[in-house]
Amino acid sequence: MKNNIRGLRKAMKISQEELAKRSNVSRQTINAIENNKYDPTLNLAFTIAYLLNTNVDDLFQFEIKENKRR
Amino acid sequence: MYEKLKLVGAILLGIIVIVFLGLYITDFINDEEGQMADIIMWVLIVLVFFQFATWGSDRQTEKDEMGKQIKDKSGRISYYILTVLLLAFWFIENIVNGSLSSLGNVLILTALCLAVIIYPIVQYIFARKIFK
Numbered sequence: 001m002k003n004n005i006r007g008l009r010k011a012m013k014i015s016q017e018e019l020a021k022r023s024n025v026s027r028q029t030i031n032a033i034e035n036n037k038y039d040p041t042l043n044l045a046f047t048i049a050y051l052l053n054t055n056v057d058d059l060f061q062f063e064i065k066e067n068k069r070r
Numbered sequence: 071m072y073e074k075l076k077l078v079g080a081i082l083l084g085i086i087v088i089v090f091l092g093l094y095i096t097d098f099i100n101d102e103e104g105q106m107a108d109i110i111m112w113v114l115i116v117l118v119f120f121q122f123a124t125w126g127s128d129r130q131t132e133k134d135e136m137g138k139q140i141k142d143k144s145g146r147i148s149y150y151i152l153t154v155l156l157l158a159f160w161f162i163e164n165i166v167n168g169s170l171s172s173l174g175n176v177l178i179l180t181a182l183c184l185a186v187i188i189y190p191i192v193q194y195i196f197a198r199k200i201f202k
Contacts, residue, residue, distance in 0.1 A: 026131035038136050 002061045006034045008052040023047050149189065156182040 009019055016034075020027040023044060032038035033048075040048065049056045098108060124140075125132040132141075160182055164174040173179055 025134040025136070026128060028128075028131045029134050029136040032136060038139075041135050044135060 001039050002036055002063065003033065003059055004061075005030070005048060005052065005059060008054060008059070009034075012052060014052075019048070019051060022051050149185070153182070153185040156185055 005019075009016070016027045016030045020030045023030070024047075025044060029038065029040075029044075033040050033044075045056050045060060049059045052059065098105065125137070131137050156178060160174055160178045163178060164172075167174070
């Protein structure tokens with residue numbers, strides 16, 4: 001799942017540490033989400049969207065994975 | 071710069087640990103007294119080392135949702151590895167003692183059977199709680 005957290009965060013001039021602190025997670029978690037290495041839970045996704053003054057739909061772009069085994 | 075320094079430090083520390091470990095293993099094989107305490111000590115050292123290497127001193131990472139997911143996944147993989155190892159140990163024990171037809175080492179076999187059945191039982195109990 002792709003996202004534009006980094007862009008919105010930088011636009012709001014918030015550091016990863018600050019966003020992590022406000023979302024009650026570690027900086028590593030925010031970093032992993034920004035690099036598309038970890039998909040957050042619904043709870044965290046909504047929290048981040050709220051903190052960045054946006055909604056989940058605009059923040060995350062869902063991509064259906066093609067099934068390679070046909 | 072700091073990252074490079076950290077990497078060099080880690081490599082140096084790793085080499086020192088390997089050298090000392092080599093010396094220690096030689097000593098351990100030659101000296102049969104107090105081996106149990108040494109084994110426990112090394113298990114603890116490995117445990118603390120990997121715990122620290124993974125999470126560092128930041129407890130927040132370990133406790134948040136990503137940390138929990140990492141722990142869950144590694145727990146599941148460890149369970150499968152342990153089950154396969156138990157099966158391998160049971161086979162090796164049977165081959166060494168030449169008793170392939172019998173039950174072999176009953177304790178290892180019991181541990182293996184438990185390892186195989188505990189997961190579906192726990193899964194069933196957990197699923198019942200959610201499905202209700």
